[in-house]
Structure formats: C-alpha cells, structure tokens
Amino acid sequence: MGSNRSPMMKTLSHLPDAIRLKTGVAALALALLFPAASPSWALSELQREDVPIPEDAEGASDEDVIREQLPPPEGAEQAPPRAAPDAGGEDQGEAAPDAAPQPEGEREAPAARQRQIGPVPFPDPIVIPQDTRKQVAEPETPEVDDDVPVPEVQYDVSKLPEPVRRLREKIMEACLTGDIEQLRPLLQTGPDGTQLSFNPEQVDPIEFLKSVSGDGEGQEILAILYEVLDSGYVIEEIENDQMYIWPYFYSVPLDTLTPRQRVELFKLVTAGDYQDMTSFGGYIFYRVGITPDGRWQFFVAGD
Numbered sequence: 001m002g003s004n005r006s007p008m009m010k011t012l013s014h015l016p017d018a019i020r021l022k023t024g025v026a027a028l029a030l031a032l033l034f035p036a037a038s039p040s041w042a043l044s045e046l047q048r049e050d051v052p053i054p055e056d057a058e059g060a061s062d063e064d065v066i067r068e069q070l071p072p073p074e075g076a077e078q079a080p081p082r083a084a085p086d087a088g089g090e091d092q093g094e095a096a097p098d099a100a101p102q103p104e105g106e107r108e109a110p111a112a113r114q115r116q117i118g119p120v121p122f123p124d125p126i127v128i129p130q131d132t133r134k135q136v137a138e139p140e141t142p143e144v145d146d147d148v149p150v151p152e153v154q155y156d157v158s159k160l161p162e163p164v165r166r167l168r169e170k171i172m173e174a175c176l177t178g179d180i181e182q183l184r185p186l187l188q189t190g191p192d193g194t195q196l197s198f199n200p201e202q203v204d205p206i207e208f209l210k211s212v213s214g215d216g217e218g219q220e221i222l223a224i225l226y227e228v229l230d231s232g233y234v235i236e237e238i239e240n241d242q243m244y245i246w247p248y249f250y251s252v253p254l255d256t257l258t259p260r261q262r263v264e265l266f267k268l269v270t271a272g273d274y275q276d277m278t279s280f281g282g283y284i285f286y287r288v289g290i291t292p293d294g295r296w297q298f299f300v301a302g303d
Contacts, residue, residue, distance in 0.1 A: 150256075151234035153248045160233075163294025164244050168229055171288075171296070175226040180209055180218030188296055195298040225299065227267055228288050243297065244290045249283040 157165055167186065174182035187205050188194040196208055206218075213221040231247035245251060249265055254277055257265065265274060269285050277283055282303075289297040 150253070151236055151248070151251050153232045153234060153252065153261075155232045160244065161292050161294070164290050164292060167290055167294045167296060172226055172229050175222040178219055178222065180206055180213075180222055183209070183222075186296060192295075194296045195300055197300060198302060224268070224286050225288070228286055231264055231267070238289075242292050244292070246288045247283075249285075250287045252283075254278050254283060 157168065160168070171183070171186055174186065184206055189205075194205065196205055209221050210216060210218045213219065228246050231249075233244055233246045234248045234251045236243050236245055236251055247264075247268065249257075249261075249268075252261075254265075254274070262274070265283075269277070273285065277285075280303075284301065284303045286299065286301045288299050291297055
C-alpha cells in the first residue's frame, strides 16, 4: 500500500502537519484544475452522428438555397463596391487601391466654380447704323408741255438755208482733219461768241475743247461733233428766232423714239446714258445750234 503512494505524497509525509495540510489543499486544487488525461481521439476516428435529413431537402441543389445579404452592423463603414474587371481581362482578385482622399478645400472647389458659372448672357442686339451720308437729291424730271408740238425730224440737208448748210459742211470737214485748230476760224468770238459751256468764265475756246476731250488733244471731241452734225435735225423757235439744232433727240421725247431712231442715238451715247437720260426726262448730251444766217450759236452738253 505504502509502495503505491506517489512521489508527491511521499514528499508530503516528511513535512510538518501544518505544512502538509497547506500542501495537500494546493495539490487538491491542482488536481481539480487538471483532471486526469483521458484518451484522445483523432479527427478521423470520431464517430459520425447520423442526423436525420428532411424529406423535402433531398434532391435540392445549391441554386435552391435562398441567400439574403445581412445588413452591416450599426456603426460599421460600408465598403465601396468593387469596380468591374476590364472586359478584355480577368479579375485578378486584387481590389483597386482607394483613391487618395482630397483635402476639404479641393473637394469644395468644383462646387464653388460651379456656383460662379452663371447663365450665358445673350449678345447685345445688333444695331444697324443709320446712313449718315448726305442724301443726294435726285434730279427733277422736267415737265413736258403737252401743248407744245414736237418738231418734225428732218434728214434732207438740201432744205437747209445756204449759210446753214455751208457752215455745217465746213465744220464736218474740219473734224475729219483731226486738227482741232481747224475749228478756230469757224467759232464766233466776242459777246455773242459760240457758247461751249454754261460757265460764264471766258477761256480760249480751242483750249477748252481740248480739256473736255478724253484724249486731251481734241480728237474725241471732233468725232462727237461730226456724229452730231451727221444725224437728223429739227427747226425750233428760240427767243422769237429760228434755230437749226442737231441732233433731233434734243427736241424729241426719248420715250417716243422708234427702234431705228434709238440706233441713231446709240451712235452718240451708251445704253446706260440712255437710261439716265430717260430718268432725267430728256437728251442732255452734246448738241449744235446754227442760226439761219450761218452763225455757230452753241456746242454744249448738259442742262
């Protein structure tokens, strides 16, 4: 019996009673804390307990299981949803790193900029400036007296008085020479001199004709003078005196001209000039007047 005692009990038997009592209590406490080792079983040696399976669960698949996502616990931060993987690649299982948090001032900057952007203002209305140019008064159309008969247009130079016919021929011959000085002896001088313009200033007649000629030498004005005298003529009463006037367009309304007469007119003026003269109300290009006694009275243009 004594040989069966444990070494701890042998040790306690040699101690005094008080000490043995305390030591025994401690040993009893240790024995209660650490029970005797029972035989251990391996995980594979554990006997499986048969649990009855409900009949309606047989044949159920994983798809039949109803799954519900539990709400996160209170106070827990909900993780942001993961971004979908690229269409061309596979999800590698690594979540994209969270973007670095922006400072408070920078996060509010777009909102502040958005508040500063107001509605786009409409452009100012288009203001059409008034025409400040001086309005040019249109020439007044001279009134035509319907009671005054239109003179007869004549082409027969043989009916002209001899002084008139002779002066006409001399002027046309001088024009064909191309030398404008040939007109000087045919022009009247003095107070009753040949009128070449409506300017009363006295100038040398030949120099004046050169100045109004486009070429500066007088050939153009000679050609115009020749064409004027080569057209038809009319006889008019001017200041109780007769006057032989070339061309007849000066005394005939332009809107009454026949097609043949308009061709004669276009030998002297252009179609544009004709339109301007029609608006004005009469022929205002060069004309020649010779008195019955053979004096060259005028060679003027304008009105």
